[in-house]
Amino acid sequence: MEKSVEERISKSLIWLCVLAFFSVLNETVFNVSLPDIAAQFGIEPSVANYINTSFILSFAVGTAVYGKISDIYGIKKLFFISVLIYGGGSLIGLLFHFWFPALLAARFIQGAGASAVPGLIMVIVTRSIEKQHQGKAFGMIGSTVALGEGFGPVLGGWIADYIHWSYLFFLPMMTLVTLPFFLRTLPDEPVKKGGLDVPGCLLFVLGIASFTLFTTHYEWWYLIISVILFIGFVLRIRGAKEPFLEPALFKRKRFIVGVLVGGILLGTVAGFMSMIPYMMREVHQMSTSLIGGSVLFPGTIGVIFFGIVGGSLVDRRGARFVMIAGLLLLGAGLLIVSLFADSTPWIISGALVLIFGGLSFVKTVISTIVAGSLSADESGSGMGFLNFSCFLAEGLGIAIVGGLLTQLRLNFPILPMVTDVAAYLYSNLTLLLLAAVIIGGAIFLIAFREGKASLDK
Incomplete structure (x- = not known):
């Protein structure tokens, strides 16, 4: 059966x-x-x-x-x-x-x-x-x-x-x-x-809505309301008989690290991808259709290959190996964009293939290790919280990058090989995003420094 x-x-x-x-x-x-x-x-x-x-x-x-x-x-x-x-x-x-x-x-x-x-x-x-087959499924x-x-x-x-x-x-x-x-x-x-824990659900939902409005409008009172609601939510789940989210989940290292690292890395990549159309238009004077069809599309096609390969590698070599590979792909792609921001657009297109590939590896690993930390009864709320956290992090990444592009605080020369004044901002912002990837990767590797066995069991 x-x-x-x-x-x-x-x-x-x-x-x-x-x-x-x-x-x-x-x-x-x-x-x-x-x-x-x-x-x-x-x-x-x-x-x-x-x-x-x-x-x-x-x-x-x-x-x-x-x-x-x-x-x-x-x-x-x-x-x-x-x-x-x-x-x-x-x-x-x-x-x-x-x-x-x-x-x-x-x-x-x-x-x-x-x-x-x-x-x-x-x-x-x-x-x-x-x-033993979940890695392949998550990869697909x-x-x-x-x-x-x-x-x-x-x-x-x-x-x-x-x-x-x-x-x-x-x-x-x-x-x-x-x-x-x-x-x-x-x-x-x-x-x-x-x-369903209706009071807990309402506190959580309204807290999310207020925080999302803050990231959209930058009105501080949205953030204050959100913090108050989340404090109420924490108090509620600690005292409710059937809480909306089990407090025990936050005592598990695999779950917490998976959610945290997933949020950092996915939010960073989402912010970077939101920057690309602006960079290609301002630095390389490319049209919207050309940006989508020629610069972004090759990377999205490569995602299919990387996702399937990443899923199989998780099952065969372990999550730690695939995460390191994904971090190296992300780091290499971001470094290339930063170094050659004002060079030919096709270099950027090639770098995006690496970034999309690294993103596929990272998503597969995060899904696999978080799923492995949950019991059958916790799978719904646990995976739902992972999805919410990563989605919210992507929205935050886009908002933060948009703010940095508007404020122009990074618009000065750093790398000597970038000579186009219009490319300074994008090159420096990509360096900042590379630092965020390094931080996310360091958290993961330090948390699971014992090696593959402790991560995959």
Whole structure:
């Protein structure tokens, strides 16, 4: 019987990858279309950016909530509901694209549905696939996620230029075709006794929302409210009978280090990737379509190879080996960009292949070691918290890089081989991001300095 269930889960992996691709694609696909939306409605760019902010808010909240309630209500039912919500939000956006408030509502609903996908996929792998094969599964899914993130601006720019930006809402509706396959392949799970810690959930959700608003608007009172809510959340989970997040998770080194290092590294790369379009346009005078199709796309294609290889290496050589390889790829790519920021764009494109490859390795390792630190009953809330932490870190990385680009505090010569004045800022900022990668890698290696055995068992 167990073998039959595992075979059914394995057959559904391809559909999990399809779903993961379209869920993360929707995070970035609207980026290049925001100027077109602002022009159509006659609004300021800051207002148009709410198209992405509304999605990010509900997505960040949902990643934490879905993982927890999967422990109670089961994965199959939640997958069915979340895909319907995702498709419904997309349909609203497609039909009412001429009314800006409807666009905001549609993006918020999309985020509420799409946020279930990353967390529930990790829960499926954690619960249903043997530990010796989890690295390969996480590698496949991680490759798909990274490909979706990188392919979003390319596809979004093409559709906006040659058709119309409103048709971007049609893409997520393709996820509805996965429903029959999940209903047939995913096993039924009994509803467990117990309930959702509603006060704890509300404190956590509102804390996330306030913190996300702070990273978007830089209003300090958002941060103060967020801190107060998180203090209340900590007090709540320490006293609740069935807390929203088990306090025991924060006593495990593997879990804490995995979440911390994952946040540092993924946030750093996300910030770097948000810088690339500005650098290529200002330093190399490249168009948006050329940046997406020629500079970013080769790296996103390489992600497929690196993700599969990384997953297999985790299973064969161990997580420590793959993490070191990923750190070396990330470091080499960032160093090349910093040294040759004003050289030919194709050097930058080659460096991005290394960076995307290192990102695939890192994601696979982080998912594997965190999953290995969780029991079956903790997999939902634990993996949900990992997804939330990494997603929030990516948002913070983008916000921090955007602030540094605006303030111009790093706009001075450091490296003698960078001679173009326009490239100073980008070269120096990349050096700063390289330092963040070194710090994240050092935390990981120090925490697991005992060697491979202590990390993988």
